[in-house]
Structure formats: C-alpha cells, structure tokens
Amino acid sequence: xxxxxxxxxxxxxxxxxxxxxxxxxxxxxxxxxxxxxxxxxxxxxxxxxxxxxxxxxxxxxxxxxxxxxxxxxxxxxxxxxxxxxxxxxxxxxxxxxxxxxxxxxxxxxxxxxxxxxxxxxxxxxxxxxxxxxxxxxxxxxxxxxxxxxxxxxxxxxxxxxxxxxxxxxxxxxxxxxxxxxxxxxxxxxxxxxxxxxxxxxxxxxxxxxxxxxxxxxxxxxxxxxxxxxxxxxxxxxxxxxxxxxxxxxxxxxxxxxxxxxxxxxxxxxxxxxxxxxxxxxxxxxxxxxxxxxxxxxxxxxxxxxxxxxxxxxxxxxxxxxxxxxxxxxxxxxxxxxxxxxxxxxxxxxxxxxxxxxxxxxxxxxxxxxxxxxxxxxxxxxxxxxxxxxxxxxxxxxxxxxxxxxxxxxxxxxxxxxxxxxxxxxxxxxxxxxxxxxxxxxxxxxxxxxxxxxxxxxxxxxxxxxxxxxxxxxxxxxxxxxxxxx
Numbered sequence: 001x002x003x004x005x006x007x008x009x010x011x012x013x014x015x016x017x018x019x020x021x022x023x024x025x026x027x028x029x030x031x032x033x034x035x036x037x038x039x040x041x042x043x044x045x046x047x048x049x050x051x052x053x054x055x056x057x058x059x060x061x062x063x064x065x066x067x068x069x070x071x072x073x074x075x076x077x078x079x080x081x082x083x084x085x086x087x088x089x090x091x092x093x094x095x096x097x098x099x100x101x102x103x104x105x106x107x108x109x110x111x112x113x114x115x116x117x118x119x120x121x122x123x124x125x126x127x128x129x130x131x132x133x134x135x136x137x138x139x140x141x142x143x144x145x146x147x148x149x150x151x152x153x154x155x156x157x158x159x160x161x162x163x164x165x166x167x168x169x170x171x172x173x174x175x176x177x178x179x180x181x182x183x184x185x186x187x188x189x190x191x192x193x194x195x196x197x198x199x200x201x202x203x204x205x206x207x208x209x210x211x212x213x214x215x216x217x218x219x220x221x222x223x224x225x226x227x228x229x230x231x232x233x234x235x236x237x238x239x240x241x242x243x244x245x246x247x248x249x250x251x252x253x254x255x256x257x258x259x260x261x262x263x264x265x266x267x268x269x270x271x272x273x274x275x276x277x278x279x280x281x282x283x284x285x286x287x288x289x290x291x292x293x294x295x296x297x298x299x300x301x302x303x304x305x306x307x308x309x310x311x312x313x314x315x316x317x318x319x320x321x322x323x324x325x326x327x328x329x330x331x332x333x334x335x336x337x338x339x340x341x342x343x344x345x346x347x348x349x350x351x352x353x354x355x356x357x358x359x360x361x362x363x364x365x366x367x368x369x370x371x372x373x374x375x376x377x378x379x380x381x382x383x384x385x386x387x388x389x390x391x392x393x394x395x396x397x398x399x400x401x402x403x404x405x406x407x408x409x410x411x412x413x414x415x416x417x418x419x420x421x422x423x424x425x426x427x428x429x430x431x432x433x434x435x436x437x438x439x440x441x442x443x444x445x446x447x448x449x450x451x452x453x454x455x456x457x458x459x460x461x462x463x464x465x466x467x468x469x470x471x472x473x474x475x476x477x478x479x480x481x482x483x484x485x
C-alpha cells in the first residue's frame with residue numbers, strides 16, 4: 001500500500017504535507033531507507049507501509065494445533081461429504097478412484113489403505129455387478145464403501161442441527177451479500193467458504209431456496225449466483241473492538257505510553273508498532289455502509305475497511321478461521337486489495353497466519369484466548385469432537401492390531417528357534433510315530449491328492465488373498481443383496 005506525498009521543491013526535498021499524519025517530515029534520502037519510492041513523471045513520493053513480505057511470522061503453537069487437527073481428518077471429512085451426497089450413501093471403489101484429486105491423495109497412496117485406516121467410520125461391503133455381455137455366464141461382485149452406523153448417526157445429528165439453526169445460517173449468507181459491492185455472490189465461490197461457515201453441502205438447493213424474503217438465486221454470465229433481496233439494518237453492525245487488558249496494575253491510572261497487545265514472542269520494530277497504534281486510533285469504517293469505490297485504493301481508509309471486511313467474514317465462521325485462498329476468491333466481490341496476504345500479515349494484532357498444511361490459514365486473534373481456546377464455541381463443533389473421538393478410536397484399533405501382529409511374529413520366531421535347537425540336540429529322533437497316519441489304501445490317499453476347484457480358478461502357484469472370496473460360491477444362493485465385507 002502506498003501513500004502519495006507532494007514535494008515542495010527539488011532543492012529542499014522535504015515532505016510538507018501528509019494526509020494521514022503518520023510520520024514527521026524527513027528528507028527523501030532517509031525516507032528511501034524506509035521504502036520511499038520516487039516517481040519522476042508526477043514528482044511525488046510514494047510511501048509503503050512497513051515491510052510485509054519480509055515480515056517474520058512468529059508461530060503460535062496453540063493456534064497451529066487447530067490446523068494440524070483439521071489436516072489429520074481432512075480425508076475423513078471429504079469422503080464423508082462424498083458419501084452423503086449420494087442417494088444410496090455408498091460409492092464403489094472403482095468410481096471413488098476417480099476422485100483422488102478431491103480427496104487430496106497422491107498416486108502412491110492407496111484409497112483402500114486409507115479407508116482401512118478408519119474402521120470406526122467407514123466399512124467395506126460387496127454388491128453384485130449388473131449383468132453384461134462380459135459376465136453373463138457368471139455374476140461378479142464389486143467392492144463399495146459406506147459409513148458405519150456410528151458415523152451415520154453423527155451425520156444425521158449434524159443434519160438435524162443445521163436444519164434447526166437454518167435461520168442463523170441464512171443470516172450469515174445475508175450478511176455476506178450485504179458486504180459485497182454488488183450485493184451478489186456466485187454460488188461456485190460460496191462452495192469454498194460454506195464448510196467454514198457451517199453450511200451443509202446441499203445449501204445451494206435447500207437453504208438458498210428456503211428464504212426467498214432474504215435472497216434469491218439468479219443467472220449471471222459467471223453462473224448461478226445468490227442475490228440480496230432485503231437489507232437488514234440489524235445485521236449491518238460491525239464487530240466492536242473489545243480489547244481486554246489482562247495486566248494487573250497496582251495503581252489504577254492511564255498508561256504513560258500507548259500499548260499494543262500482541263501475541264507472545266512477537267516483537268515488532270518501533271516503526272511498525274507506531275503504524276499499528278495510529279491505525280487503531282483512526283475512526284472505524286463500517287464495511288456495510290461504506291462504498292469501496294468512494295475510497296482511494298492507496299488510502300489508509302481503504303485498508304481500514306478491508307480489515308473490517310476480513311474481520312466480519314472470520315467472525316461468521318465456525319472456528320473463527322479460514323484459508324487465505326478462500327478469501328482471495330472474493331477479492332473483487334468485497335473490494336479487497338490485490339496483495340491480501342500482505343495486508344493480513346501487516347496486522348498481527350488482528351489476524352494470525354498459520355503456515356501449517358498445504359495452504360496458509362488465517363485466524364481471528366480476538367476469537368481465541370492466550371491458550372488457543374475458542375471463546376465462543378459453535379454447537380456444531382460438538383459433533384466434530386465426537387467424530388474426532390471415532391478417529392482416535394480407529395487409531396487405537398490400528399495400534400493394538402500392530403502390537404498383536406508383532407507379538408505373533410515374536411512367537412513364530414521363538415517356535416522356529418526352539419525347533420532348530422531341538423534338532424541340534426537330537427530331540428526329534430526316530431521314535432516310531434512318523435508313519436502313524438500313513439495308510440496302505442490307495443483310494444484313501446487319492447482322496448486328498450485331488451485338485452481343489454479353487455486352485456483351478458486361481459491357477460497353479462497363485463496365492464489367494466485373505467479378503468478375496470470365491471465369487472461363484474459367495475454369490476450362489478443369494479438374492480442379489482449386499483453382504484458385509
């Protein structure tokens with residue numbers, strides 16, 4: 001962000017006028033060290049605010065922990081969304097393999113192995129394949145995935161909760177439309193922000209059509225969009241700045257110096273602190289009533305309005321955080337600056353940027369306490385906590401299974417070592433019982449020497465996996481119903 005400053009004369013290069021009154025007049029040579037640019041055509045100086053791209057991000061472990069938890073169950077949430085979007089609530093694996101990009105799975109990661117990691121949330125079963133000319137003589141089966149009864153019950157509870165608070169969710173959409181410049185948002189953009197706002201995946205067909213008095217869907221050149229119908233003055237109230245001073249002072253008196261509350265371990269330069277203190281002292285700009293086109297893009301008022309817009313959006317989210325990429329989708333709709341990430345980094349007293357995960361996340365600092373706990377917990381987070389309990393239970397099952405496999409390997413190694421020791425000691429000498437089960441009847445021996453039908457299907461020397469059942473025998477006598485895998 002730049003501020004244009006006039007120059008009085010070429011000899012005396014001093015800044016006589018500064019609209020924002022942020023800095024005292026200084027020479028351009030000293031000002032150049034603080035990112036002052038000289039424009040020859042207009043003979044104006046452009047002052048850039050404290051360094052944003054080079055600003056060091058001090059990590060906050062308590063807030064980064066929320067991002068790590070979200071990344072840990074990202075596959076679970078996306079697969080659950082896919083399953084709930086289907087009418088029969090299940091997907092065959094050969095169709096699910098086409099959704100690897102949505103599930104954020106690399107080519108080396110197997111979908112089947114990821115599903116088996118969460119036995120408390122997903123279960124596998126088989127259904128008969130429809131008859132085709134290729135399998136007309138013998139029916140085959142295909143492997144599918146669906147939610148377990150416990151996960152299905154949580155999904156039903158979440159759906160009932162969202163239906164009960166549909167008015168609250170509709171108010172969030174109405175506030176977003178009131179924030180936009182043209183009071184219209186494309187639905188394809190809202191899809192990215194919908195999970196953070198607490199909206200169901202089917203909000204475009206259900207919620208957008210259930211409140212015709214607030215908004216409606218229209219056709220635009222960019223696709224289907226949601227347009228504002230009525231303006232609610234009660235919702236056009238921005239978040240108030242409630243700074244809580246937790247310092248215990250012995251004498252109750254005003255501070256001699258102005259104080260800026262920052263997170264622990266964050267030490268800014270004096271020039272940056274002065275900028276943030278003077279930025280806070282400026283009069284508030286209402287993001288609902290202030291038209292962005294009336295403000296200059298390089299003015300401090302425009303940045304004040306952009307910060308208020310980001311605060312309003314983060315205040316509507318469930319966990320008071322979202323991805324920076326989601327905000328950039330609405331850069332033109334909300335008249336946000338092009339360098340949005342730089343602006344967010346420039347105000348650590350309002351926002352915190354976490355670099356955990358594949359994409360950066362932005363937090364609303366005032367929505368959390370010093371320990372990283374949400375001050376206002378949304379009711380839908382209770383269901384998410386129960387889902388996390390199922391994920392942790394699946395992790396314990398995997399750990400116990402791994403320990404049992406290790407114990408079985410140890411016992412097997414012990415038996416082999418013991419057998420070798422016995423052979424070395426001559427314990428397995430000829431005691432006359434070697435041929436106890438031998439029979440002189442050739443018919444009896446030929447009964448066990450015959451080839452099995454399953455060996456003929458697999459071929460000689462082919463190993464059979466433990467989860468593959470004989471298709472002809474498993475489907476024989478069934479009435480084309482699914483069977484649990």
